[in-house]
Amino acid sequence: MAANNSVNISFTVNGERFNNINVPSRQHLADYLRSQGFTGTHLGCEQGACGACTIEMDGKAVRSCLVLASQANGTNLKTVEGFDDEMMEKVKQNFLKHNAFQCGFCSPGMLMTTKEILLNKKKLTRDEIRSEISGNYCRCTGYQSIVDAIEECINEIN
Amino acid sequence: MKAADFSYHEAVNLQDAINIKAQDDEAVILAGGQSLLPALNMRLSSPTCLIDISKISGLNEIKIEEHTLFIGALATHSDVMSNKTVKDNMPYMIDILKMVAHPAIRNKGTHGGSIAYGDPAAELPALAVATNAEIIVSGQNGDRSINAKDFYLGLFETTINQDEIVVGIKYPLLKQGQNIVFDEVCRRHGDYAMAGLIANVMGSKNDIKDLKLVFFATGDKPDVADKTAELYLDNGYDYDKLKNSLSSEIDFAGDLNSSSEMKLHLATVLIKKVLSKLEI
Numbered sequence: 001m002a003a004n005n006s007v008n009i010s011f012t013v014n015g016e017r018f019n020n021i022n023v024p025s026r027q028h029l030a031d032y033l034r035s036q037g038f039t040g041t042h043l044g045c046e047q048g049a050c051g052a053c054t055i056e057m058d059g060k061a062v063r064s065c066l067v068l069a070s071q072a073n074g075t076n077l078k079t080v081e082g083f084d085d086e087m088m089e090k091v092k093q094n095f096l097k098h099n100a101f102q103c104g105f106c107s108p109g110m111l112m113t114t115k116e117i118l119l120n121k122k123k124l125t126r127d128e129i130r131s132e133i134s135g136n137y138c139r140c141t142g143y144q145s146i147v148d149a150i151e152e153c154i155n156e157i158n
Numbered sequence: 159m160k161a162a163d164f165s166y167h168e169a170v171n172l173q174d175a176i177n178i179k180a181q182d183d184e185a186v187i188l189a190g191g192q193s194l195l196p197a198l199n200m201r202l203s204s205p206t207c208l209i210d211i212s213k214i215s216g217l218n219e220i221k222i223e224e225h226t227l228f229i230g231a232l233a234t235h236s237d238v239m240s241n242k243t244v245k246d247n248m249p250y251m252i253d254i255l256k257m258v259a260h261p262a263i264r265n266k267g268t269h270g271g272s273i274a275y276g277d278p279a280a281e282l283p284a285l286a287v288a289t290n291a292e293i294i295v296s297g298q299n300g301d302r303s304i305n306a307k308d309f310y311l312g313l314f315e316t317t318i319n320q321d322e323i324v325v326g327i328k329y330p331l332l333k334q335g336q337n338i339v340f341d342e343v344c345r346r347h348g349d350y351a352m353a354g355l356i357a358n359v360m361g362s363k364n365d366i367k368d369l370k371l372v373f374f375a376t377g378d379k380p381d382v383a384d385k386t387a388e389l390y391l392d393n394g395y396d397y398d399k400l401k402n403s404l405s406s407e408i409d410f411a412g413d414l415n416s417s418s419e420m421k422l423h424l425a426t427v428l429i430k431k432v433l434s435k436l437e438i
Contacts, residue, residue, distance in 0.1 A: 135261060
């Protein structure tokens with residue numbers, strides 16, 4: 001069998017190429033990214049419940065604790081550190097304005113989910129926003145301020 | 159927690175995956191991994207080898223085939239929800255998938271994975287049983303088709319053989335007058351249900367001709383309640399009678415969030431709640 005307990009893989013993170021790196025088979029992607037300094041990817045539960053580790057894989061939001069580093073072979077990843085485009089700058093400003101960052105632990109995941117909401121370009125009601133962010137836990141804000149911020153982002157692009 | 163050690167093999171094609179699985183009875187198939195990875199991280203499962211089938215091409219097709227809707231095993235929940243063929247032919251599937259976890263999980267979790275994993279609290283195995291779907295598996299001796307009601311044996315246990323892999327699911331298209339209605343009770347949106355019901359109904363609200371009730375998150379597999387359905391057709395909604403019937407027909411198993419007694423109550427009231435969604 002060709003399989004080993006470590007594998008060599010290649011992928012791109014925020015435009016930076018990682019070529020032929022060796023990762024333990026059992027290591028999940030969030031742990032790998034954090035080990036490389038991408039510590040904006042937070043780890044809360046490591047079982048897919050809290051959403052703090054949400055990153056973008058080939059343009060789609062995924063939980064990096066529920067993806068093995070080895071599964072990322074050949075993919076294009078974006079973490080919160082890579083959020084430097086115009087749209088995400090506006091999102092960050094709106095989060096600041098509405099005090100939607102409080103302790104900041106959930107913020108990377110919330111921003112990632114907000115990005116996916118905005119890319120879908122749909123006008124959402126507050127209830128629908130809550131349903132979209134239902135996979136991201138926040139233990140500080142009571143969600144109100146986050147929903148306010150996302151609502152303003154949606155209104156701005158529509 | 160972190161997963162225990164295992165080896166990882168990226169399958170180049172279906173035959174490659176089947177060959178490895180046939181050789182190693184502790185190897186496990188990895189598709190989207192959205193149920194498997196939590197189990198590995200919590201060390202509820204420690205396979206020797208993960209066979210990653212997610213990069214095999216051609217297994218995510220969605221198409222109409224001989225009066226059925228075929229969904230390829232590797233179609234993600236997000237793929238299915240945004241698919242026009244599904245929307246046109248099985249719109250209720252999209253509403254059911256909205257109850258499966260959250261968008262970021264649906265982007266990765268696969269249809270076949272949910273069917274094969276056989277979580278008794280998951281929606282799709284119950285839907286497959288309720289709609290009389292056929293589960294297509296591929297193995298060393300070729301393909302075979304298994305009716306969903308025969309597929310699930312017990313807790314995370316299916317009739318699938320060691321060398322076999324789920325490649326797709328065939329859902330019969332609804333006939334004229336046939337409806338799928340469902341609901342579930344859960345603590346938070348996207349959580350696993352404390353109890354859920356999918357009903358396959360022939361007829362309208364005031365004139366139900368045929369009724370199949372399939373519960374999930376109640377026992378160790380999708381629970382079909384034919385006697386209770388018959389009782390409902392004969393007597394209408396009578397809480398005490400239906401509750402009695404369900405308790406004799408289903409072996410309710412309590413979990414952290416809800417006792418077996420609570421699940422029995424929820425299952426009973428779900429009958430009323432779900433069937434009230436039918437059009438008159």
